[in-house]
Amino acid sequence: MSTIISLRTKWTTNITALKIIIGLWFHLTNHKLLSSLPLMRTINDIFPLLDKPVNIAITTHQKPDADAMGSSLGLYNFLIQFDHDVTVISPTNWAIWVNWMPGAKKVIDYELQKQKAEAALDNANWLFCLDFNNFDRAKKLAPKLAALKCLKILIDHHEAPDEQNFDYGVSDTTRSSTCEMIYDFILASGYKDKITTDVAECIYAGVVADTGSFRFPSVSANVHRIVADLKDKGLLHTPVHEALYDNFLENRLRFIGNVLLNRMEIFYEYNTALIAIPKSDLIKYNIKTGDTEGLVNYPMSIQGIKLVALVIDRDEERKWSFRSKGDFDCNAFARKYFEGGGHFYAAGGRSSDSLPETVKKFKQVIKENESQLQ
Ligand code: 5GP
Ligand code: MN
Numbered sequence: 001m002s003t004i005i006s007l008r009t010k011w012t013t014n015i016t017a018l019k020i021i022i023g024l025w026f027h028l029t030n031h032k033l034l035s036s037l038p039l040m041r042t043i044n045d046i047f048p049l050l051d052k053p054v055n056i057a058i059t060t061h062q063k064p065d066a067d068a069m070g071s072s073l074g075l076y077n078f079l080i081q082f083d084h085d086v087t088v089i090s091p092t093n094w095a096i097w098v099n100w101m102p103g104a105k106k107v108i109d110y111e112l113q114k115q116k117a118e119a120a121l122d123n124a125n126w127l128f129c130l131d132f133n134n135f136d137r138a139k140k141l142a143p144k145l146a147a148l149k150c151l152k153i154l155i156d157h158h159e160a161p162d163e164q165n166f167d168y169g170v171s172d173t174t175r176s177s178t179c180e181m182i183y184d185f186i187l188a189s190g191y192k193d194k195i196t197t198d199v200a201e202c203i204y205a206g207v208v209a210d211t212g213s214f215r216f217p218s219v220s221a222n223v224h225r226i227v228a229d230l231k232d233k234g235l236l237h238t239p240v241h242e243a244l245y246d247n248f249l250e251n252r253l254r255f256i257g258n259v260l261l262n263r264m265e266i267f268y269e270y271n272t273a274l275i276a277i278p279k280s281d282l283i284k285y286n287i288k289t290g291d292t293e294g295l296v297n298y299p300m301s302i303q304g305i306k307l308v309a310l311v312i313d314r315d316e317e318r319k320w321s322f323r324s325k326g327d328f329d330c331n332a333f334a335r336k337y338f339e340g341g342g343h344f345y346a347a348g349g350r351s352s353d354s355l356p357e358t359v360k361k362f363k364q365v366i367k368e369n370e371s372q373l374q
Helices: 002-029 043-049 066-082 114-123 135-147 178-189 197-210 221-232 237-245 250-262 279-284 295-301 330-337 355-368
Strands: 055-059 085-090 126-130 151-156 168-171 264-267 272-277 307-313 318-324 346-351
Touching: 043 151, 043 168, 043 178, 055 066, 055 114, 055 135, 066 085, 066 126, 066 178, 066 197, 085 114, 114 135, 126 135, 151 178, 178 197, 178 221, 197 221, 197 237, 250 264, 250 279, 250 295, 264 295, 272 295, 272 355, 279 307, 295 307, 295 318, 307 355, 318 330, 318 355, 330 346, 330 355, 346 355
Parallel strands: 055 085, 055 126, 126 151, 151 168, 272 307
Antiparallel strands: 264 272, 307 318, 318 346
8 A cells, every 4th residue: 555655655756847848838838628628637547556455535516406416425335335435525515405315424524524524535535526616615525625635536417627627537528427427437447246235326416407307418328328337226215205205394395486486487488497596585485405396497498498597695605506498508608797606507606796786796697697598
């Protein structure tokens, strides 16, 4: 093991020097070819190291959804079979509807158990970052992740990865979900036999959630082949759907009724719908993390709607979600106007403005984007 670590230290030093030189060269020359050079080593280089036990931390984005938690726990249930010491750390709390996932009880909430999480991170030889590609998405955990000296590995499908912060990795925006990528990672590693039903359930959950139950354009033949293979391995898919979608309390349905009736505005001239949820609604209906998941999709069912925006007045910020159809790029929109990003058809953002202020800004900027919304 010490050989691996010393080799790694040497490699990390070399790669860091290389990154600095490439970065500097790019900065000085603005050279297009160099800017497109991958700064991470390929994920395949990890495979020969998999069977030598090390300490591993896995983390993901704040408020992990089914893909974030599914990929983290899918990978966890795969890696523990090699006797690695694996700890999954979430930057924040998460929705109760992922608690059924095998291993979920062992996940550490950084905000609740900071010391325990930091000890695991300090001990880690490897850090996997899943379903996010920029440390900022880990909120309060971000500075800790950035400061860690261990080997950092990215597996993600969002736009604009911060590649210079990772030693190894794969970033593929054509993938439906990070869970799809975890399946591909396991397959390519040669350890297909380690896809247990625990691994399969976690992977399936993330694929279902991030594909809108197999309806989004990101669903490829590969996705259906994965599901076929998981079924061959004994996956029971109905309990996964029920755990994700039939697992809420009455208050959430009443809340949705209220939101659709009172908080939704349609701008037919821009083929856009907006839902703005004040804090008072969250309190009145006792809304918890995860209860607002999927809400942004409702107005998408209205004929002709190309863009849906949902903003929720959270304590620390106003959190935006965007969904689109056709040729409207949510990622670019979120990045340009709302400090966010994500994918072409699904993105998120934030604002420090008040709810009325940020809503006002949205109404202005959709006017600027009128031509793309026709
Ligand atoms: P959601 O609207 O479901 O929260 O997020 C949609 C997609 O955008 C997800 O893939 C999510 O990870 C990403 N996303 C959400 N909020 C942000 C953000 O503030 N910044 C970035 N870069 N991505 C986000
Ligand atoms: Mn995802």
